Amino acid sequence: MPGPFTITYFPVRGRCEAIRMLLADQEQEWKEDVVTMELWQKGELKKSCLFGQLPKFQDGNVTLYQSNAILRHLARSFGLYGKDQQEAAQLDMVNDGVEDLRLKYAQLIYQNYEKGKTAYVEALPAQLRPFENLLSQNRSGQAFIVGDKISFADYNLVELLRNHLVLAPGCLASFPLLAAYAERVAARPHLHTYLQSTAHRDRPINGNGKQ
Numbered sequence: 736m737p738g739p740f741t742i743t744y745f746p747v748r749g750r751c752e753a754i755r756m757l758l759a760d761q762e763q764e765w766k767e768d769v770v771t772m773e774l775w776q777k778g779e780l781k782k783s784c785l786f787g788q789l790p791k792f793q794d795g796n797v798t799l800y801q802s803n804a805i806l807r808h809l810a811r812s813f814g815l816y817g818k819d820q821q822e823a824a825q826l827d828m829v830n831d832g833v834e835d836l837r838l839k840y841a842q843l844i845y846q847n848y849e850k851g852k853t854a855y856v857e858a859l860p861a862q863l864r865p866f867e868n869l870l871s872q873n874r875s876g877q878a879f880i881v882g883d884k885i886s887f888a889d890y891n892l893v894e895l896l897r898n899h900l901v902l903a904p905g906c907l908a909s910f911p912l913l914a915a916y917a918e919r920v921a922a923r924p925h926l927h928t929y930l931q932s933t934a935h936r937d938r939p940i941n942g943n944g945k946q
C-alpha cells in the first residue's frame with residue numbers, strides 16, 4: 736500500500752498541482768508541508784534537497800524530488816501509466832511535451848511577463864495544436880490523451896491547460912476537442928470536488944502573483 740504522502744513545497748500550485756489533482760482524483764489524502772520564502776531563504780532545507788529545489792515528496796519512507804518523477808511514481812502506484820508498453824511510451828512522449836510547454840510558461844511568468852505576454856499568447860496555438868491533434872487520433876478526442884483510461888499525463892496536461900485558460904481565456908476556442916477534454920477531466924467527481932475546494936482555489940498558481 737502506498738503512502739502516507741507528504742508534499743513539501745511553496746504555497747503555490749506551481750509544479751505540484753498536477754500531483755495534487757492525481758492524488759485527489761485517486762481518492763488519496765496527503766499532508767502539505769508548506770515552505771514559506773522566509774524559511775527557504777534560511778537555506779537549511781535547500782541544502783538538504785537533492786537538487787537544491789522543491790517539490791520534495793514523501794511516500795512512506797521513500798523520498799523523491801523532481802515533479803515529473805513524482806507523477807510517474809504515483810502513476811505506477813495507481814495504474815495510471817497506460818495498459819501496455821506502447822501506451823506507456825506515448826504517455827512519456829505527451830508528458831515531455833507538457834514539460835516543454837510548462838517551461839515556456841514558467842519562463843514567461845517568472846522572467847518576461849509584461850514584455851512577453853502578447854507574443855506568448857500569439858504563439859500559443861502552435862503550442863497547443865499538437866495536443867489537439869493527438870487527442871483527435873484517440874477515440875475521436877472523446878477519451879483521454881492516450882488510451883481509454885486516465886493517466887498521469889492527463890492530470891499534467893489538464894492542469895497546464897487550466898493555467899493557460901487563466902492567462903488567455905480564449906486560448907482553447909479553436910481547439911474544441913482539447914476544450915471539451917479539459918472540462919470532462921475536471922468534471923470527474925473527486926477531481927471536481929478538489930478543484931472546487933478552497934485548498935485549490937485559494938492557492939496561487941505561481942509564486943510571484945502573476946497568472
Ligand code: 6SG
Pocket residue numbers: 745747749750771772781787788789790800801802803941942943
Ligand atoms: C521552483 O524549479 O514555485 N523548483 C523551484 N525554487 C527555489 O531555490 N525540475 C524540477 C521539478 O520539476 C524543478 C523544480 C523547481 O521538480 S518551482 C524551486 O525550488 C530555488 O531554486 C516554481 C515556484 N516558484 C515559486 C518560487 C519559489 C522560490 C522562488 C520562486 C514563491 C515565490 C517567491 C517565493 C516563494 Fe518563490
